[in-house]
Every structure is written in structure tokens, then in C-alpha cells.
Amino acid sequence: MFKIKALKLTINTNKGIYGTQTIHFSDGLTIIKGFNSTGKSTLFQSILYCLGLEELIGGKNEKTMQSVLKSEILDNNNVIEAEVIESNILLEIEGTSTVTVKRYIASDSKNSGLVEVYKGKLLTEPSQYDYVPMYVHDKGAADSDNVFGFHSFLENLIGWNLPTVQYKDGAQRKLYLQNIFPSFVIEQKAGWTDFLATIPYYSLLDKETRALEFLLNLDSWKIQQAKSQIKQEKNEIINTWKNLFLELKAISHQIACEIKGIDVNPSIIDSVNSIFLIYPTEEKNLPLSEYIDILEEEFQSISEIELPNIGDQAQESEEKINILNERLSSLSINLSNLINKKNLSIGKYHSFKDRLVELENDKQQNEYHLKVKKKGADSGFAIAHDNCPYSSQGLNDSLLPKDIEIVPMQIEENLEYLKAQINLIKIYINNHESDIGNYEREIETQNNYISETRSEIRTLKTQLTSDNRLPSLEIIERRIKLRNRLDLYRRRFDEVTSFQERFKNLSDEWLRILGNEKGLPPAMSAFDYKKISSLEADFKLLLREFHYRSKPIDSISISRETLMPVVDRYSLKFDSSASDFTRAIWSFTIALKETSTKFKGNHPNLFILDEPGQQEAGDNDLQFLLKKLGNYQDAQSIVFSSFHQSEPTFQACTKDVNFTLIDLGEEKFIKRLQN
Amino acid sequence: MEENKFISFTERATPLYPSYRPMYKVTQILMILSYNGFGGKASLLKLHLFSWALKSTENLELLKEFAISNGQSKLRFFGIESTLNRALNLAYAEKLIDFDNGSYSLLEKGRNFAISINEDDSIFVNEKQILKLIGKKIPERAINNLINHWKNV
Numbered sequence: 001m002f003k004i005k006a007l008k009l010t011i012n013t014n015k016g017i018y019g020t021q022t023i024h025f026s027d028g029l030t031i032i033k034g035f036n037s038t039g040k041s042t043l044f045q046s047i048l049y050c051l052g053l054e055e056l057i058g059g060k061n062e063k064t065m066q067s068v069l070k071s072e073i074l075d076n077n078n079v080i081e082a083e084v085i086e087s088n089i090l091l092e093i094e095g096t097s098t099v100t101v102k103r104y105i106a107s108d109s110k111n112s113g114l115v116e117v118y119k120g121k122l123l124t125e126p127s128q129y130d131y132v133p134m135y136v137h138d139k140g141a142a143d144s145d146n147v148f149g150f151h152s153f154l155e156n157l158i159g160w161n162l163p164t165v166q167y168k169d170g171a172q173r174k175l176y177l178q179n180i181f182p183s184f185v186i187e188q189k190a191g192w193t194d195f196l197a198t199i200p201y202y203s204l205l206d207k208e209t210r211a212l213e214f215l216l217n218l219d220s221w222k223i224q225q226a227k228s229q230i231k232q233e234k235n236e237i238i239n240t241w242k243n244l245f246l247e248l249k250a251i252s253h254q255i256a257c258e259i260k261g262i263d264v265n266p267s268i269i270d271s272v273n274s275i276f277l278i279y280p281t282e283e284k285n286l287p288l289s290e291y292i293d294i295l296e297e298e299f300q301s302i303s304e305i306e307l308p309n310i311g312d313q314a315q316e317s318e319e320k321i322n323i324l325n326e327r328l329s330s331l332s333i334n335l336s337n338l339i340n341k342k343n344l345s346i347g348k349y350h351s352f353k354d355r356l357v358e359l360e361n362d363k364q365q366n367e368y369h370l371k372v373k374k375k376g377a378d379s380g381f382a383i384a385h386d387n388c389p390y391s392s393q394g395l396n397d398s399l400l401p402k403d404i405e406i407v408p409m410q411i412e413e414n415l416e417y418l419k420a421q422i423n424l425i426k427i428y429i430n431n432h433e434s435d436i437g438n439y440e441r442e443i444e445t446q447n448n449y450i451s452e453t454r455s456e457i458r459t460l461k462t463q464l465t466s467d468n469r470l471p472s473l474e475i476i477e478r479r480i481k482l483r484n485r486l487d488l489y490r491r492r493f494d495e496v497t498s499f500q501e502r503f504k505n506l507s508d509e510w511l512r513i514l515g516n517e518k519g520l521p522p523a524m525s526a527f528d529y530k531k532i533s534s535l536e537a538d539f540k541l542l543l544r545e546f547h548y549r550s551k552p553i554d555s556i557s558i559s560r561e562t563l564m565p566v567v568d569r570y571s572l573k574f575d576s577s578a579s580d581f582t583r584a585i586w587s588f589t590i591a592l593k594e595t596s597t598k599f600k601g602n603h604p605n606l607f608i609l610d611e612p613g614q615q616e617a618g619d620n621d622l623q624f625l626l627k628k629l630g631n632y633q634d635a636q637s638i639v640f641s642s643f644h645q646s647e648p649t650f651q652a653c654t655k656d657v658n659f660t661l662i663d664l665g666e667e668k669f670i671k672r673l674q675n
Numbered sequence: 676m677e678e679n680k681f682i683s684f685t686e687r688a689t690p691l692y693p694s695y696r697p698m699y700k701v702t703q704i705l706m707i708l709s710y711n712g713f714g715g716k717a718s719l720l721k722l723h724l725f726s727w728a729l730k731s732t733e734n735l736e737l738l739k740e741f742a743i744s745n746g747q748s749k750l751r752f753f754g755i756e757s758t759l760n761r762a763l764n765l766a767y768a769e770k771l772i773d774f775d776n777g778s779y780s781l782l783e784k785g786r787n788f789a790i791s792i793n794e795d796d797s798i799f800v801n802e803k804q805i806l807k808l809i810g811k812k813i814p815e816r817a818i819n820n821l822i823n824h825w826k827n828v
Binding site: 159339361362365366369371372373380381388389390397398399400406407408409410411413414417418 | 686690695705761
């Protein structure tokens with residue numbers, strides 16, 4: 001329950017104080033009647049402004065307000081009467097408690113984003129109440145952690161607990177009040193152009209549907225919520241997994257190993273041991289642990305040998321040098337092969353790049369052509385219509401001689417063809433890029449082998465020219481190298497173990513999320529369907545009562561996807577006459593409240609309607625609307641209307657209607673106040 | 676056994692360079708006449724030279740160098756294509772250009788179209804920039820010299 005109790009405008013000018021007396025609104029229907037430009041819209045806008053909802057009129061802060069409140073006051077002949085120095089609006093509102101909101105429009109000292117909230121009935125029971133400054137439109141104004149955010153305060157006052165929704169930037173934020181209010185506060189210009197037309201743009205998907213879900217308190221938004229939550233969790237796992245995988249890949253490359261058991265995307269793994277590294281050798285792929293065993297054995301055996309003297313090893317060393325030399329030459333051949341391949345790839349890569357530039361250029365020329373052709377057609381050129389200006393024969397859109405019998409592509413087709421070519425070339429370029437990268441890595445590995453082999457040969461040769469009685473250098477060096485290698489592989493092996501656990505944890509989390517996803521109910525609960533059917537029934541009943549005629553009422557329904565009224569899946573707007581569409585908005589606005597009341601939804605039982613009698617909707621029907629509003633015991637309505645500036649119209653529209661009248665009369669309502 | 680053997684072909688449309696498209700070439704002619712012709716006039720050879728230049732960025736750069744170095748930089752040859760002649764015929768029939776005394780000139784309709792092309796910042800961006808830079812720096816005489824050079828070779 002949310003009520004507007006009273007409103008007061010104060011404008012300090014160079015000619016004294018202007019403004020209004022305190023305007024009281026009844027708990028039922030209040031009709032504010034006045035001629036055009038007496039100040040009805042100013043009052044309507046003032047209410048929204050005080051609630052920090054001026055975005056519904058299309059902007060933020062004081063710029064949305066009329067000049068009477070910010071620059072100058074005009075007399076009845078539209079001549080400037082006084083210059084505004086400072087102005088403010090007081091609005092007393094009742095929710096879980098009653099407070100009075102004060103907001104400045106023109107002020108040198110007070111920011112228009114500032115709202116002062118007095119803790120009491122400042123207008124209906126004036127006294128000295130304490131106040132708290134709060135902010136609107138500030139980052140965090142709607143944030144519940146921010147005690148000074150006015151919208152967060154207002155949300156509590158209305159008794160709402162707004163859901164968190166997913167915005168297009170992927171962030172989860174609260175649904176804004178501005179998103180809900182257009183379903184019961186309807187502004188006269190944009191407000192009657194569509195259902196919930198004045199919701200500002202907040203990069204929120206299906207903003208109307210989110211508002212309706214909240215008003216009807218559907219479960220669907222909770223399901224939606226859960227879905228987007230799961231999606232987010234999934235994305236997190238995917239990212240973490242990918243990073244972890246790349247990290248492991250880097251480590252495995254350092255030790256010339258490959259990863260088995262997982263790839264870059266998350267998967268379900270049964271045990272930590274299903275992830276392992278393998279060391280590829282010429283004969284077969286060894287699991288890392290086995291390879292370490294082999295290294296250990298080798299190290300063991302080499303450590304156990306008693307160090308032979310150089311002289312004892314001379315024969316053996318020479319044989320070894322021969323073997324190593326052979327290996328060296330085969331490695332060199334491999335290397336030069338690889339370098340050739342890489343250069344070939346680079347050559348192709350460059351030629352494709354050149355071709356891409358040509359194609360892009362060609363594409364641009366074709367785009368130019370499309371534009372000039374359109375221009376030419378607009379200027380009535382025959383050639384732009386593929387007609388020959390001489391013979392009115394077809395031109396074929398080609399300058400090639402007639403005896404070259406080709407059928408050129410139409411320009412649009414030609415463009416599509418070029419785009420396809422460009423995409424293809426881009427794929428080639430990518431492939432070559434990755435090929436070049438691969439070759440470079442292989443070349444590096446080969447180079448490493450080569451320099452290792454060379455160093456071994458050097459050691460052996462040094463040994464052959466050294467004193468025969470010295471211990472074998474080669475064996476000593478081999479021992480040290482093996483030792484180092486073994487250390488490195490053992491260290492990496494330990495690291496991999498920690499990776500195994502992290503992957504296993506991620507995989508378990510992944511499994512849990514997938515399980516949750518499976519467990520989600522479809523988009524709506526059975527209770528939701530019941531509510532929507534009820535909304536549909538209420539809506540159609542009202543359409544009948546308001547004499548909606550543009551379409552058979554039976555063909556109209558409430559979309560189960562968008563919750564908006566539709567005819568054959570299309571918005572009602574397209575099939576309705578202007579006056580009928582106004583009737584449809586009335587019906588929908590009221591049906592929302594009735595359904596919400598039936599199912600204890602979140603509708604605040606408040607209507608603020610600015611000029612509902614749009615598009616000649618008819619006095620009888622307007623009278624029916626007002627009667628309906630006036631009869632509500634549990635809802636407050638404030639209706640602004642000029643009633644076509646005619647007393648008979650007013651009488652006809654308010655016949656048998658319970659209401660309180662505020663008559664602004666025929667002249668400007670904001671006047672100089674007597675002191 | 677007698678068999679009927681048929682091979683059937685489906686004619687497919689062929690992609691075509693924009694410079695072989697009537698409207699594209701005609702637009703280029705109008706641009707050349709308006710930016711580079713003295714009083715909106717140019718000889719056939721001059722149109723061929725510029726039309727050749729507009730075929731590729733390299734050509735256009737060569738012509739630009741030729742123009743800003745006052746004919747000192749090398750421009751030994753340029754191409755002549757019959758497609759330009761066909762485009763000129765079309766432009767003449769469309770009453771965009773006139774032909775008189777060996778040179779082509781812009782007519783009212785052609786001039787207006789050239790103006791609208793000039794004002795549209797989304798088309799021929801690079802081309803317009805360089806054509807304007809070259810401006811009227813290449814007189815007919817320079818082109819005739821070039822041709823005479825060919826004859827002497």
C-alpha cells in the first residue's frame with residue numbers, strides 16, 4: 001500500500017513567494033480538473049519529481065521540469081511576471097510509515113539530486129520534524145547498502161523487496177523503481193502510446209516483463225533468476241578451467257610433455273588420476289611417472305659405475321662421437337626442412353594478406369557502387385535502373401562488350417560473394433599463422449637437441465685430447481645432467497599433482513551446477529499460470545466493459561512469454577484503433593491491480609493517470625473508468641484531466657462517481673502567495 | 676547398346692569488378708570532370724588517364740606523384756580501356772555530359788550529381804581526397820607530351 005497524501009509547491013522569486021497551497025489527496029479517487037496550461041502537468045510532474053521518478057517524463061533532475069519551477073513565471077497572457085530564485089516541492093507520502101519528501105528544482109545551494117526526507121506529516125500536521133538528506137540518481141541510490149539512497153528508502157516504505165535481475169552487461173542489479181511505476185503511473189504524452197511505455201532504458205532484457213512479473217509476484221522471475229545464476233556460475237567455471245588448463249599446458253611444454261585426460265573446456269572427470277602428462281618418445285608415449293622411473297634407473301646405473309679413466313674409455317668415446325655426429329646431421333636436415341616449411345608458410349601468409357587487402361578494397365568499391373546506384377536511381381537515371389538510355393534495352397549492369405557473353409552478378413550478390421571470399425581468406429590467414437607458430441616451436445626444439453648433441457660431442461672430444469689417467473669427464477657430466485633433469489621432472493610432477501586436485505574440484509563443481517540446471521522447473525510454475533489466466537480473464541472482461549471493438553475479444557490473450565496483451569502473438573497495438581488502444585491500456589492497468597489483489601501480489605494499489613481521456617475514448621467509457629477507480633476501497637487514484645475544458649463533459653464523465661475534486665479553474669494555478 | 680548422353684551446364688553469374696559497372700564508371704567520369712577538368716572539360720585521353728588511375732591505389736599514387744612533382748616523377752604509361760568509352764556513351768545519352776570539339780564537359784544534370792557525390796562523406800572517400808589534391812595540376816599538354824613520348828620510343 002502506497003499513498004500520496006499531500007503536495008505543495010514553493011517558488012521564491014524576485015517578486016516574492018509564489019506557489020500553491022497544500023493540496024490534499026483523498027484515499028480514494030481525486031480528480032484534478034483544470035483548463036489547459038493551468039498547471040495540471042506541473043502538479044503531475046511534481047509528484048514524480050519528488051519520488052525521484054522524473055525519468056518517466058524523459059530525463060533526469062531539474063531539466064525535466066517546466067520553466068515555471070526553474071526559470072520564470074508567466075502571467076495569464078504568457079508575459080514574464082517574475083524570475084525564479086529557488087523552488088522546491090513538498091510531498092507527503094504514506095507507506096509503512098508517513099514521511100514528507102522535499103526536493104529542490106532551482107537552487108544555488110541544494111543539488112537537484114538531493115532529497116530531504118522529513119520523518120512526519122509536515123503538510124497535514126505541520127510541526128518541526130527531523131529530516132535526513134538522501135540522494136537520487138546517484139550511483140548506488142537504489143543500492144540497499146547505501147543508507148542514503150532515496151530509492152532504497154522508498155522501496156522499504158512501499159513494502160517492496162525488489163528482485164535482482166540480470167542486465168545486458170551481465171551484471172546482477174536490483175530492478176529499479178522506475179521500471180515498475182509506469183505500470184500504474186501513466187503520463188499524458190508517451191504514457192498512452194503503449195503498455196508500460198515510459199520505462200526508461202536500463203539495458204535490461206524484457207523490461208516490461210520483469211515489471212509485470214514483480215507486480216504479480218510470479219515465481220517465473222525466481223526461476224529466471226536461478227537460470228541466470230547458473231549461467232554465471234557456469235561461465236566462471238569455464239573461465240577458471242581454461243586458465244588452469246593453459247597454465248598446465250605451459251608447464252607441460254617446458255618439459256616436452258602433453259596433457260591427457262582433459263581439454264580446454266570443462267568436463268566431468270571421475271578421478272584425479274584420469275588427468276596426466278605423457279612424455280612422447282620415438283617408440284611410444286610414456287606417462288610422466290614412468291618416464292621419471294626410467295630417468296631414475298638410468299641415474300642409478302650411471303651413479304653405480306665406478307668412474308673409469310679416460311684411457312679406458314677412448315674406444316667407447318670415439319664410437320659415441322660417431323653416433324652423435326650422425327644424429328647431429330639428421331637433426332640438421334630436419335631443421336632445414338622445418339625452416340623451409342616455415343618460410344613457405346610465411347610466403348603464403350603474406351600473399352593471402354595481400355589478397356585480403358585487395359578483396360577489402362574491392363568490397364568497399366562495391367559498397368560505393370551500391371550507394372551511387374541508389375543515388376542515380378533517386379535522380380532518375382536510366383543506367384541506374386540497368387536500362388540503356390539509347391535503346392531501352394537491358395544493360396546487364398556491365399560495361400563489357402556485348403559479345404562477351406557473361407551474366408554478371410547482381411551487385412548485392414557480388415557483395416555477398418566478396419564477403420564470403422574475405423571470410424575464407426581470413427580462415428587461411430589464421431591457419432597459416434598457427435602453422436608458423438607451430439613451426440617456430442618445432443625449430444626451437446630441434447635447435448635445443450642440436451646444441452645438446454654438440455655439447456656432448458665437445459665433451460667427448462675434449463676428453464680424447466686430455467690426459468689418459470684423468471677420470472672420465474663425459475660420465476661426470478652425464479651424471480650432473482641426469483641429476484638436473486630428474487630434479488626438474490620430479491618438481492613438475494609434484495606440481496601436476498596439485499593441478500589434478502584443482503581440476504577434480506572444478507569438475508565436481510561443474511557436475512553440481514549441471515545437476516542444478518537439470519533440476520530447474522520450466523519457465524513458469526503452475527501457480528504462475530493460474531495468475532496469468534486470471535489476469536487474462538480480468539483484462540478481457542474489462543475490454544468488453546469499455547466497449548473495445550477493434551478485434552474480437554476472444555482472439556486477445558496475455559502472452560505467456562512476455563505477459564503483455566497480444567493478438568495472434570502480435571502486440572495489441574497494431575490491431576487497435578487509437579481510441580481502442582487507450583481503452584486497452586485502461587483495462588490492462590486495472591486488470592493488473594485486480595489480479596495482484598486476488599493473489600496478494602506487489603501492486604501498490606495506486607493509480608496516477610494524466611489525461612486518460614485520450615484519443616476521443618468517449619465520455620461514457622471514461623465515466624466507467626472513473627467509477628471503477630472511485631469504487632475501490634483499497635486503492636488510491638489521482639486523475640488529471642481537462643475534460644475538454646467543458647463543464648457538460650465533466651458532468652457526464654463524473655456521473656455516479658465517488659470522488660474528491662480539486663478544481664484548478666481556468667487560470668494559472670501557481671500564484672503569488674499572500675503573506 | 677545405344678545411350679543418350681547429355682551434359683548439361685547451368686550458367687552461373689560471374690562476379691565483376693565495380694569499375695566495369697556502368698553507374699560506377701559514370702560516377703567516376705563525373706568526379707574527374709568536376710575536380711580535374713578545366714572548366715569542367717577534359718579530353719578523352721585525360722579521362723582515360725584518370726580512369727586508369729582510379730583502378731587501383733598504386734595507380735592513383737603514381738598519378739598523384741606525377742602531379743605534385745610537376746611532371747618530373749616517372750609516369751611512363753597508362754592503360755586505355757574500351758569500357759570507359761562505353762561509359763562515356765551512356766553518360767552522354769543520359770544527358771550528364773556533352774561532347775564538343777574534342778572534349779567532354781559536364782552538363783547541368785551531371786554537375787548536380789557530382790555535387791551530391793562530393794557532399795556525401797560515405798562514398799569515394801580516398802578517391803575524392805586524392806583527386807582534389809591533384810586538382811587541375813595535370814594540363815592536357817602534359818598528357819600529350821606523354822603520348823608523344825610513346826610514339827618516339
